[in-house]
Amino acid sequence: MNDLAIATDNLSKHYGRKRALNRLTVEIPRGGIHAIVGSNGAGKSTLFRLLLGLAQPSSGRSQILGRDSGALTPELRGRIGFVNEEHTLPDWMRVEAVKAMQQRLYPQWREDIYREVLGNFDVHPDQRVGELSRGERAGFNLSLALAQSPELLILDEPTLGLDVIAKRAFLEALMFIGAEQGGTIIYCSHQMEEIERVADNLLIMERGQLRSMSPPDEFRARVGYWIVDLPGNRPANDEIPGLLQARRIDDQHHLMVIDAGEHLQQFLRERGARVHSRQAVSLDQAIIGYLAKNHRTPDRNAR
Numbered sequence: 001m002n003d004l005a006i007a008t009d010n011l012s013k014h015y016g017r018k019r020a021l022n023r024l025t026v027e028i029p030r031g032g033i034h035a036i037v038g039s040n041g042a043g044k045s046t047l048f049r050l051l052l053g054l055a056q057p058s059s060g061r062s063q064i065l066g067r068d069s070g071a072l073t074p075e076l077r078g079r080i081g082f083v084n085e086e087h088t089l090p091d092w093m094r095v096e097a098v099k100a101m102q103q104r105l106y107p108q109w110r111e112d113i114y115r116e117v118l119g120n121f122d123v124h125p126d127q128r129v130g131e132l133s134r135g136e137r138a139g140f141n142l143s144l145a146l147a148q149s150p151e152l153l154i155l156d157e158p159t160l161g162l163d164v165i166a167k168r169a170f171l172e173a174l175m176f177i178g179a180e181q182g183g184t185i186i187y188c189s190h191q192m193e194e195i196e197r198v199a200d201n202l203l204i205m206e207r208g209q210l211r212s213m214s215p216p217d218e219f220r221a222r223v224g225y226w227i228v229d230l231p232g233n234r235p236a237n238d239e240i241p242g243l244l245q246a247r248r249i250d251d252q253h254h255l256m257v258i259d260a261g262e263h264l265q266q267f268l269r270e271r272g273a274r275v276h277s278r279q280a281v282s283l284d285q286a287i288i289g290y291l292a293k294n295h296r297t298p299d300r301n302a303r
């Protein structure tokens with residue numbers, strides 16, 4: 001047994017000419033809550049499918065709990081929980097029957113967690129799964145996954161469609177599993193405020209590659225927001241060290257920069273600039289600024 005929850009080595013997945021994963025190499029240690037963020041289409045769901053052996057890589061390798069993804073045994077699968085945004089559950093079965101089935105399958109079943117999370121939804125045990133609303137379905141699926149207390153829980157956009165109260169209950173259950181039970185949770189989300197609250201580790205993916213991995217606070221501290229007066233012509237964006245975003249407001253330049261520090265200060269000195277303020281940014285702003293830099297924009301000449 002190694003101490004990694006997942007590991008990939010130059011993992012690629014192509015769909016025709018499309019590259020969903022591009023030689024991705026990443027290692028996530030066991031324990032804690034790891035959040036993966038990225039723009040739409042960055043490859044997050046593809047990574048999960050390959051890790052779980054639900055799709056084959058075009059090249060490269062991946063391991064989950066120390067085993068190759070292509071050779072997962074039923075015993076090992078039983079130690080991994082997976083919830084995706086589609087919330088695939090048997091529509092024709094009643095809630096109680098699904099729960100009883102899961103309870104038999106998982107020896108570590110935590111009835112208290114199941115009740116705690118599901119208690120946020122008006123779900124009756126004798127309702128059929130197909131009758132549940134979208135949010136109820138998501139809540140039911142999450143209560144099942146959390147109650148299994150799996151060694152590794154992989155969640156693909158788990159809180160999509162949940163109301164704020166249900167979201168809070170889910171996040172609390174997540175933290176309980178991560179912190180008190182020593183499990184590993186890997187999840188992807190577009191909800192930054194959730195990540196700030198629960199994640200120990202933040203991974204940023206872009207175009208099938210890993211761009212950054214660190215505790216969320218460390219990532220946030222790399223990004224700064226400067227307001228400066230720049231005499232003369234405005235420099236080209238690629239001249240400004242670490243620039244993520246530039247805006248001009250009331251004759252002042254507002255610069256969001258990453259890892260800029262000394263280089264930026266030197267650049268500003270050489271330009272005779274005056275720094276009005278240098279501010280910290282929220283995690284939300286830091287991630288959005290970072291992703292926006294390389295975000296695809298419509299090609300307006302392509303008509």
Ligand SMILES: Nc1ncnc2c1ncn2[C@@H]1O[C@H](COP(=O)(O)OP(=O)(O)OP(=O)(O)O)[C@@H](O)[C@H]1O
Pocket residue numbers: 015018019020038039040041042043044045046047
């Ligand atoms: N079965 C498929 N056939 C063709 N292309 C696919 C297939 N599955 C994924 N892709 C493409 O691969 C890329 C990565 O998709 P993926 O679903 O992994 O992204 P994601 O990061 O989970 O995105 P989102 O945040 O939008 O859910 C996308 O450009 C997508 O269009």
